[in-house]
Amino acid sequence: MSEEKLMSKKKPAYPISKELDEYLDYYNRKIEIPIHYEDLLRFSGSVAVYDANDEDTLWVRVFYPEFDRDEIDLALKRVYSNFVSDGSDSIFQYLNVDYVDYCTFGNSKPFRIKVRNILNDNYTLFYVKRTDASRVYGLELEHMLSPYNLNFVIYENTLIEEHIVGIPGDVFMKKNLPECTEFEKAQIAKEFVKFNERCMIRLLGDMRSYNYVIVPTHDFDSVVYKIRAIDFDQQCYEGKIKVYRPQFFKENKTMVDLVQGKLTIDSVNQYIVEERSIIAKRILSWGRRLKRLMDACIADTIAPPENIETLKAQLQELTGDINFRDSKNMGEILAHALDFVKRNYEDVSMKQIIDKKF
Known part of the structure; x- marks a missing residue:
């Protein structure tokens, strides 16, 4: 069987149902953050991202107007603090948003964010995506039925998902x-x-x-x-x-x-x-x-x-x-x-x- 016939051409995104929303709330998968997926779409320009062998990765590095950049940087630092730390502002002075990448390939079209600690150059990657019930069920099942735990949170129509190294x-x-x-x-x-x-x-x-x-x-x-x-x-x-x-x-x-x-x-x-x-x-x-x-x-x-x-x-x-x-x-x-x-x-x-x- 050919792959074209094996897969549907386009899968729609499904909304988060009331029952799933209550589940996510009960198990602390919901969090209030100061930015939405749509906010990151306000970029004014982009350049292609190439790998070490000069091959196109299908990601583009996006840039924001000066009056938006400071606001977005601060919001992404706050997302980082809420996602991987205690949510306090005290670490902001040590953080730098190195880049925001946008994937033009696939259904989810995620943003990839790199936040770096300027004291030691250690960094964390996370993804900002639109919510999709299919993806949320998949993440939860991976968390429970695979050997690996996953960190992700939902805020209204935005999904924040940890980077999986490999x-x-x-x-x-x-x-x-x-x-x-x-x-x-x-x-x-x-x-x-x-x-x-x-x-x-x-x-x-x-x-x-x-x-x-x-x-x-x-x-x-x-x-x-x-x-x-x-x-x-x-x-x-x-x-x-x-x-x-x-x-x-x-x-x-x-x-x-x-x-x-x-x-x-x-x-x-x-x-x-x-x-x-x-x-x-x-x-x-x-x-x-x-x-x-x-x-x-x-x-x-x-x-x-x-x-x-x-x-x-x-x-x-x-x-x-x-x-x-x-x-x-x-x-x-x-x-x-x-x-x-x-x-x-x-x-x-x-x-x-x-x-x-x-």
Whole structure:
């Protein structure tokens, strides 16, 4: 199946529902900040941002009129203070807003802000985006069901999201992977199998190579690699089940070839069972909070009817679980998917849960 047919051409942004808003408020994901996404759109000029190899990054560095710049800088420092510190003004004198970048590629069109501590040159990156219910559900599910915690806050129609450190997947495959040892390549293959399964279980779509990062960590005399999603726009939206499995995107062919070359089918099965088991344990450990998020999602509209009908039919065929057949919306499909994992992770065979494309 071609990628053009696999993905919808344009996903709309969905508003934050009353139930989701109450959830975000209860779990301290809402905060009052002095700037909105639309305020940052008032830039008067921009220049393209190139990487170290003089390749266009598809980001542009924006500039503001002099009478707006001071106001925006102060507001962004206040956002920084509220987002990563105690919200006080005392640190402002040590902060400098080095740049504001705007991404012209993709659905969310985020702003990337670099705030630097002038005393030691340490810096923090964060993103300012428009709110989208799909993205918020994706961030919360990543926070609860992946190995990683995420820091983000909402203010009215503006989302502030932390930067996730790592090497973009497409860059890693091109520049870093060829230099890896055979042992490291086998370890990366294992992580891709787990990442593939994690995305499928929580219905996170469109994990093409530039929508996730590879995170290398030094451990004694070796390097351990992990894979993290960085884009959550396609949470529970598409109807085709393959969209939720990174293995089916052509941009990930290098990773799929790595899995096929480095892992036996028994190893793949082992890592799938491991990932399903740990996700099932996370589902149980988050308990009430995850249930409250699912209740909000079930009451929400985050996908068109045709996508819902397609996905629930494909998931029923894949799992044999009739609960998918009776799902009325994407929230119910997701809730049934998580419940299926929780109920069956100890004894579901590989044949029931993954296409043998690996």
